[in-house]
Amino acid sequence: MKSINTALCSFGMSGHLFHGPFIDVHPNFNLYGVLERTKNLAQEKYPNIKTFRSLENLLQDNAIDLVVVNTPNITHYNYTKKIIEAGKHVVVEKPFTVTTAEAQELIDLAKKHNVKLSVYHNRRWDSDFKTVKKIIDEGVLGDIVEAEFHYDRFDPELSYKTHKETPTEGVGSLYDLGSHLIDQALQLFGMPNSVFASLDSFRKDSKVGDYFDVKLYYTSHYVTLKSSYFVREPLPAYSIHGTKGSFIKSKADIQETELQKEIKPNTNNWGIEPESEKGILHILKNGDFNKAFVNTEQGDYMAYYNGIYNAIANNKPLPVTAQQATDVIKIIEVAIQSNQEKRIIEL
The missing domain is CATH 3.30.360.10 (Dihydrodipicolinate Reductase; domain 2)
Incomplete structure (x- = not known):
């Protein structure tokens, strides 16, 4: 399988420390894009990365395989829902959602659209x-x-x-x-x-x-x-x-x-x-x-992204399932x- 083109939904501490470095050095991932509404911080660190100014523009790029939702907690549900509906795989920063009702809706939606949904309990x-x-x-x-x-x-x-x-x-x-x-x-x-x-x-x-x-x-x-x-x-x-x-x-x-x-x-x-x-x-x-x-x-922490690759490329079990993350919210x-x-x- 080709490298998994991956986009980040922000480039704050989470993107800078916990996702960007692992995706960048992993041989099976390509740090393809980032959502930054006004700044270009990711490009300063990763010159080849593509910057998007809105989530809608990011989701219109058919080259993107996986999106990391690393935005404030209250946005996790809405962002993840839109990404799933766009047919892309998702990694959501913890906490998964605010409520178990939101979490279950996303689990059902991921099954419907046949995409992988995992939560970053690193x-x-x-x-x-x-x-x-x-x-x-x-x-x-x-x-x-x-x-x-x-x-x-x-x-x-x-x-x-x-x-x-x-x-x-x-x-x-x-x-x-x-x-x-x-x-x-x-x-x-x-x-x-x-x-x-x-x-x-x-x-x-x-x-x-x-x-x-x-x-x-x-x-x-x-x-x-x-x-x-x-x-x-x-x-x-x-x-x-x-x-x-x-x-x-x-x-x-x-x-x-x-x-x-x-x-x-x-x-x-x-x-x-x-x-x-x-x-x-x-x-x-x-x-x-x-x-x-x-x-x-x-x-x-690289073990998590090894697991994500195997889940997407080889249909292996996810390193953290959405149901496990839902139990945390419960x-x-x-x-x-x-x-x-x-x-x-x-x-």
Whole structure:
């Protein structure tokens, strides 16, 4: 198959860091176009890229095979719907949509038009999460009793990106950071039986949520997902406790940092964490407690685009399905309801 001509719907942080570099160096993709209404930032970095001034003009170009929807959350549904109706494959930035109703409509529409629809839950390929998943899959912790995931920051100031601070549907840390943690939890444990959540805002003059504490209740264990903008001293990103012991891991994936330094994702030693960030495994083994450091898996966001290529070119399973991403939105909806009603919500 020829290279997959791919267009971005914007060239902000997402296009500059998380999509452009991977599409550019991937041998089976061609970074063909970008939607920029007034600027030419993408052309400064990629001189051969084609600039479109409207989504309509972009969709009229029959050479485009795949479009990446990396615009503000509230636009995901409308943009994706138009792209599907134009007969092009779509990658949507997380969160997929604002509501599960929107998500299901897009899933049905993609089936009708026979196009691939995936959501960019790239944090499945973080080095730290890959290490956690490996430990759990190996079963060395025994039966999982409790897990706690954190995505914390110390950032009291409001974002300069006004769309992130304007109280509209789909904004706030639960949609932005929570999408990552929820997707990771569902990948490890599946859908929970019920949910309880506390959502709040602590930054001065903040009009959108910047704190969440979401509890996922399973038959045999509990999972807590937390994020705050007022955590100066980092807590472990992952704390997993089972009947045979515990695993503790810091949040230390370096891929975003490498991308910010303009390091290309096809370079040697890509995504390898510092030795100092090894996880701690403390378990009961052969009758004795054994505490050891665990080497971190290599981070690899390129695996997502490898999967997208194989799905389009070879009809292989998508690396992230739209249904999986819809489950994330379902948890967000239920968490919002739980916070409003101050009760546990059964799924």
